[in-house]
Amino acid sequence: MATAEASVADVRGHPVVRRASLIRVIEAVIGASIFLVLLQILLNFSLLDPEFWRRYGGSFETGIGTTLRFVGIILPLSAVLGFFLGWLRISRFRTLSWPVAVYVDFFRGIPPIVIVIYASIFGAALLQVRFAGKDLAWNVAALALAFHSAAYQSEIFRAGFQSVPRGQIEAAQALGMRPTQTMYNVVLPQALRLSLPPLGNEFAVVIKDTSLLAAIGTLDLFGVSQDFIQAVFLQPGASVYWLLTMWTAVALVYFAMTTAVTQVLLFLERKFHVRGLEGVSV
């Protein structure tokens, strides 16, 4: 009993938890910087080569802008869609849950790059705007990626919903709550809390998978970089080490984006933390 109370008291000290996470961020930044410096010395390239940035800078900015736009479309859309699909999936009416099961199996079974290519060709054709320009094909392909991720996220939310014990739902009913009230007050807060860690995983995948859109020629970060590096060696004065400079810079941008999103989810996890339900630390 005494030990149990001691561990509760530790967890109650929220400032301790927060300071620890700030220290972790600082440590990570320092660690990554040292790693990058060593990498540059070892492989003999510089991330700060002015001539390289003079030529690549414009593409880099365009690429980041386009990638952010894709992430901005895909992340919220897939999360909202995944949430409602996960909800439908646990319906006791098979007419609602069965189509979702088929949907999930469909998108889980096809490589996302194939989905992207399909969507850009047939998506645009189906909408009968074949000649309406690249932008539409790109957006349809981005939507298809969102549908793809929604399939995975629906499974995450389904697991979250199903983790709420049936007895608590009965207890809510016994208090006289309507189904919507039970959902909002009892099921959702607990389901979402448990969905957060796997959701962080999936969001990181979604951000990186936007690079697959380059397969249909989008000007996202991966696409512009591929185009640039092919073109630059046709120009005079190019250095072969720019390959390393560029791909390191690209990797850093994706890393920063995924880290930012996962940090937001970690913050939410801490916010919804329930004392007494901490996971095991070994």
Added chain:
Amino acid sequence: MIRVEDVHKYFGTLHVLRGITLDVSKGEALVIIGPSGSGKSTLLRCINLLVEPDAGRVFIDGVHVNRHDINREWVRQQVGMVFQSFNLFTHLTALENVMLGPIRVKGVSREQAEDKAKQLLARVGLAAKANAYPAELSGGQQQRVAIARALAMDPKAMLFDEPTSALDPEYIREVLDVMTALAREGMTMIVVTHEMGFASNVARRIVFMDGGVILEEGHPQEIFEHPKQERTRAFVSKILR
């Protein structure tokens, strides 16, 4: 207060309740005993419509409640229920568990709900644990919070579904004490339990159920010491041992 008339319930082909008729008057504490699978829990659930009876009628305070046009949420507000596995909302503190029903279902203000919840927690001896989460409480404490949560809705009657069966022996007493006090204050209650001491102290009437029917009913002394039915005798001798 509660009247059950020839109630039947099927789960698929399983005939779980085979014509139960029962009358509980205002202020009475009725104890139901019987082997597992005899339909005790299902009977309780038919009263607050967590389970819909297939035939027969249920009345609460004179109102026929298992009609199709009834507001089930209203019915459930009339009778509180306490479960074997407590079923507290694990993401809410003890206080919030007790406040949730009044705020969301009855539309009581936060301040009022909080005052009342604090009073109720004090009444079940848990004023000091108001801000603890269920996972930080013992089984006995959780069950007392669950009782307070049900009482917060001001029910006309209380249903207890084996409230001490999931508890370690050292926590049973504290829960039974709360229930005994409740009965003494005149709460109408139906209790499914095998706690014979509690039954003898609190109930004037015990009902023995087996195979979906009421086999025998009577004063605790009669049932425990001079059961008329062979099956009652067999069951009682098992739980008294």
